[in-house]
Amino acid sequence: MNAPVQPSFAPARQREVVDALRRVVPAHCVLCDEEDTRPYECDGLAAYRQLPMVVVLPENEAQVVAIMKTCHALQVQIVPRGAGTGLSGGATPIADGVVVSTAKFNQILQMDKYSRTAVVQPGVRNLAISEAAAPHGLYYAPDPSSQIACSIGGNVAENSGGVHCLKYGLTVHNVLRVRMVTIEGEVVELGSGALDAPGLDLLAVFIGSEGMLGVVTEVTVKLVPKPQAARVIMASFDDVVKGGNAVANVIAAGIIPAGLEMMDKTSSRMVEPFVKAGYDIDAEAILLCESDGTVEEVEEEIGRMTDVLNASGATAIACSQSEAERLRFWSGRKNAFPAAGRISPDYYCMDGTIPRKKLAQVLLGIAEMEKKYGLRCANVFHAGDGNLHPLILFDANIADEFHRAELFGAEILELCVEVGGTITGEHGVGIEKINSMCVQFSPAERETFFKLKRAFDPAFLLNPDKAIPTLHRCAEYGKMHVQRGQLRFPDLPRF
Template structure:
């Protein structure tokens, strides 16, 4: 099986993997308790945070150290078995969806903080360390790890690397790619590689940047060095109400135009505030068409000055009401509703589907009007929360999977939002990743030449194509199936591919 040719034109067929032989080999590599292969043990791993897609793997390996990771990958490489790496399984795009003919490699047991250096301001951690655990360990030194995805209580740094996780503060503090200095990983061939270092750059191509956000397709992360930054002394947040959602969008642009980069800049529409208010009692203005949360952090003097400037801009942009948090408790209360948006959506309908497009900020009004139109067209409700500062939308489509046809309508609705994001000059995914869910969107956003280049990047790290196959970058055949393949340079590059 090792001679199987990897091709980007079609997905590989792994149906000939010998389950018995695989489990026999794996049982020689890891302790008995670290290898799961009974159906009841495999079930908990059948999906990640996107439960709509489920697949039981042949086996789950709970790796305890890099030596085991190397052994498992070498063996799977020799046997031609696909491997899917998994952290806490909080991902929202099916990136850690197991392969039915493959091994699910969990890194959750590798959760030691190996070294924390407050002088160099770095922490060296294993991949299964939770995002928030890093900031907690750094807190006594007045430091923290800046990226703060909503799932930070549970999600692991290895998964953050795979997804290039963001959060509500990334406009000012950056994404995972801006806050990680070094990744140690293992390639499918079993080579340990180090990308980046404890300096600010490394020789050669910036493979660290390619690895971050690669959705587990290039190498399995075994160790990470993150950058720690000083915790701001003070933070305050403004809650501003708007009678019209486009005015709120304009206010976002006006803040940036005034030369202010807020620590956080979030928007919620009226249906969202109505849904979360009973939960959090944050005192949101329920008459407002939209509210903005605009945060300033830094030294107390800096915050005072910036809050004053922000308030002036928001007032000038037609805010109908403004409240500024007066203490830390109130600041957290204002934020609580934003953080509760997803759970609150769960109370409005049996199921919800979270989208993740990013658009240029100035197109916010346009896409909101379009989404409102689609709600009528599909007969489904959609509530909207945004990382407004960076144009990252999280429309939540509410549906009931038990009503025949609703799931399909929801998927179609979601795909239309993403296609519109691309048409407006944006992207199908700002921070949740393509995973399994958005393969179709990739065919819209990229043409066959660009997809071929991505497959070239994949093959540079994993020539056999065994790491997380069938995710993140669709085969050209799959795009042809979607019927949305872009014809480039006036001709079809692969005229022999069947099209449906």
């Protein structure tokens, strides 16, 4: 196991920052002892750790303003943090920086059933919004697998999605307004409670910016009516290529399911003993296809999807007959990540997006990489919108296995770009994928990203060294690049 990360900041600097912060916020909000700051050394990407110099937990917006002004004056770097469930290292601390956690901002401020909106603080859990809206027959649509724990502020930072994002969209499609504090301590509102807002669409720029532009203090989200009915088809396939092609066939038929997910045999076999979802563990791939709406709409769409899946080579089809069975089908998919612990000491979760028609090609490519790196990979996908989540299984106690997992993951992302996709879908870039940004974006494009960053944060104090790679980093990564422009897996069919 890796040894605990040791402090790497100057004690005098820590005292200076702690004293300054305790002059503007209550002393109990400022953590500086190692036993108190240790829980903040990483987010969900636990392979990368850094003990923070100071952690501060403000209790109201005025305190956030004071913290930002203080850190700006002292030129202290800040890492905003939500619930810490992120999987790309977006909330990884900086050695001599301050972590600003919004965990105490956990109030639902307003629930309006008439406008179908909710005003919430950033520390409110994703699932808590739907629970509060349920008496009004409403819910918040984006549902990441971590929705029981993740916070809406973190969802805004990472532009999170979930299994129903195909029909209902990502966070950016479900947030109307964000109130945030800049690095200089200015309170700014982006977007509006109305359908549109004057000026540039900075709300869409801010959502997914990974805490690099400001600290969220309030969010207005859309709520949608709970459908009258919802049912899920579980379709089995004896070949992953057939399963991948079936995804494209469903969309090509003009059907937009509420959810369209895919799992390979490795994933199904690790999940089924964990949650007993009723999965076909002998199938090479299974698809979960959900329809929601009125009873009549669901019945008609389920019939159409069944026809498409049968025509695509499904070997077995089961359809949920009750709400309990529907939730059980989804429980397996949503518990895929924790279930990985049943078959592997560690896993490395990737996140890339590809054109749907390339799904089968990428699955075959990943299978070849398993041989190349000597590691297993369990594949779970938001297949409907081409968002992949390969889980690379490894053992950190074995020398070089994590390094091989990193190389494996980087090559998956390069393959995503090669087939016309992108290196991320809903997990953000953080520190995990920063080198892969060099593969996808040109120097001119990266400089445009930096110009936007400078407009909000000229001194680069907010979550620096995340998401956007420098020219120097990309030059160094290019020297290590092993492909040299050659086509990978030339023997595989190019769909």
